[in-house]
Amino acid sequence: MENIKFSDLQLNEDVLKAIDDLGFEEPSQIQAEAIPVVLSGEDMIGQAQTGTGKTLAFGAPIISKIKKGTNNISALILTPTRELAIQITDELARLSKYTRTRLLPIYGGQPIDRQIKSLKKGVDIVVGTPGRILDHIDRGTIKLGGISYLVLDEADEMLNMGFIDDIETIIKNTNDHRQTLLFSATMPGPMKRLATKYMRPNPRHIAIIKNTVTVDKTKQFYFEIKNKDRFETLCRILDLDEPSSAIIFCKTKKGVDEVVESMQMRGYNVEGMHGDMAQNHRINTLKKFREGTLEFLVATDVAARGIDVKGVSHVINYDLPQDTESYVHRIGRTGRANAEGIAYSLVTPKEYVVLKEIERFTKSKIRRKDIPTLDDIMESKYKALVKDIRKTIEEGDFSNFTPLAMELDEEFNLVDVAAALMKMTFEEKLSYDYTENAIGSANHVRLFLTVGRMDKINPRSLIEFITDNAKINSSSIGDIDILEKFSFINVDEDVVDRILKNAYGKKLNGRKVKIEVANNSK
Incomplete structure (x- = not known):
């Protein structure tokens, strides 16, 4: 499926224009295979994991084909959770930017009168x-x-959450000539029976097979951020670690251009690569990066395909990729030739579900790191500066500057001179005009909940349970760890009382949930 472009898939020109605005360079595998089937009118089963680009796979062709402005609802998309309903609606809104498609998310917890x-x-x-x-x-x-x-969508999740009877009732209220599209990561028996009963004979089956992958040589971390702090977080990471060579990945061409411009304004030695750039420009950029005359490369997944550069110490996911396999390809750019690499991802609370899917796919743990504070950065640069000073003294290659030091000694205390020179060096080394010591540093409290995997819950259903009952925003929720019989969830300090008051004792998947602030021993 390589080298297929969205323009090859017979989509509506207005939809193609919206996709181009989003900056996606080429379809993911599920998109390349599913879009022609949806456009053909056939029923389809799409077997693919979360994070493979399924929403665009069904959304782009549906928006391309439906008759808009009629009195009838043209398409119904069923999804297991409120969070996913909102996420899908947001993506469909971006795809229908030029088509005036009328969209409505409908879920519990929202006033029904408004709906x-x-x-x-x-x-x-x-x-x-x-x-x-x-x-x-x-x-x-x-x-x-x-x-x-x-x-x-996410049909197996709806099955796990006990929605099978509701789904059958809803299907019975539709017509027989509809086109049915079923997307599921797995195909358990009840799902196959549902497909056989309510889909046309011999629906097209598209399976995106996920092979087991290993990322043993790469240490993986993520930083939980607010979207507005994304670029400053990147600068803080670079100022702390001072990588000799790093690739920074963006999801879109527009994102690459914006990051490169912002970094160049702050003195970083950086250039970008994406599909709209001339081939010669991309070849020259990659040549400079290989030779070490360019420290940082900002790229899209497509532009970075085939890059094989030794000595890349860091891969930074400025945006999470469109699908999980792209994550593996990205971090594979570091950790080569028996050398350990570091992969960082910048993740908002809304993207946490995608991060968990990446962990499942790679069978690895992506550990949380705190966003570097200004104190952290200064300490790191101080240690590096002291190391450089010691090395220079040991090498003794500074005799040309001894007369200047003696002249300053007559007028000033040499300790003050050294401190002033260090201050000047520090100011030169800081790329960003930091105004606060720390950003995105809301205090988190760890809560213990008496539900786990045995209760058929997942991060998404747990987030919905908390936000629905406590009436808080999902951005107040951080790390989630689901074990067999219980779970832990990190939340902002200021919402703890509301959660304990309004969610304690409420039912999740038929079981009353007890919640308490976790002890350190738990």
């Missing part, structure tokens, strides 16, 4: 959770008899 009002105005695509969709069917506020597309 009814939006439905009465007319909607082209509904993205919803099964329970709330059933509520609307029972009220007569959603009519699905005229839909052209039914998408079951």
Whole structure:
């Protein structure tokens, strides 16, 4: 599937324009294989993990084909959780930027009256959770008899969460001539029976096989960030570690251009590579990076394909990639020739689910690191400077400067002179005009919850449970560790009382959840 472009897939020109604005250079495997099938009108089973680009795989062709502005809902997308419904709607909104497609997410925890009002105005695509969709069917506020597309996304998760009966009831309220698209990471028996019962005979089956991978030579870490702090976090990492050679990955061409411009303004020795750049320019940039005359390379996944450069100490995921396999390809640029490499990822709370999927895929642990403080950076640079001074003294190659030092000694204390010179050096070495010692440093509290894997929960359902009951934003939630019988979750200090008051004792997947602040021993 290499070298296929979005423009080869017969998508609507307005959708292609929106994809180009997003900066995606070429389709992922599931997109390249699924889009032609969806456009052909065939029913389809897409077997692929989270993080492979499924939303675009079904969203782009559906937006390309549906008749907009009618009184009927044209497409229904069922998804297991509120968080995923919002995420899918956001992505579809970006894809329909030039098509005026009317979108509506429908989920529990949101006033139903507001949803009814939006439905009465007319909607082209509904993205919803099964329970709330059933509520609307029972009220007569959603009519699905005229839909052209039914998408079951994360179908195995909906099955695990006990939605199978709800899904069947919803399907029975649709029509027989609809096109059905089922996306699932696994295909358990009940899922196969559902497909056999409600899909046309012989649906197309696309399976994106995930092979086991190893990333043993690369130490993997992530920094939990707020989106507004993304670039400053990058600068703090570079100022602390001072990598000799690093590749910084962005998801889009536009992102590469913006990061390169911002870094060059701050004195970094950096250039970018993406698909819109001339081949000669890319060859010359890579040549400089190989020869060591260029310290930092900012690139998209496509532009970095085939790069084989020795001595790359760091790979930094400025954005997480579009799919999990790209993550492996990215961090494979470091940790070569029996040398250990370091891979850093900048992750917002909303991207935490994707990070967990990457961990499952790579069978490795990506550990959390605190964003470097200014004190951390200064200490690191102080140690490096002292090391350089000692080396210079040992080598004795400074005799030309002895007369100048003696002249200054007559006027000033030499300790003051040395301190002033060190201050000047420090100021030159700091690339960013830092105004705070620390950023993104909300104090986290670790909570203990009496539910685990045995209760069929996952990070997404746990986040939804907390946000729905405590009425807090998902950005207040950090690390989540789900064990067999219990779980730990890090939350901002200022929301702990609301969680303990409003979520304690509430049911998740049929089990009452007890919550307490975790002891250090847990």
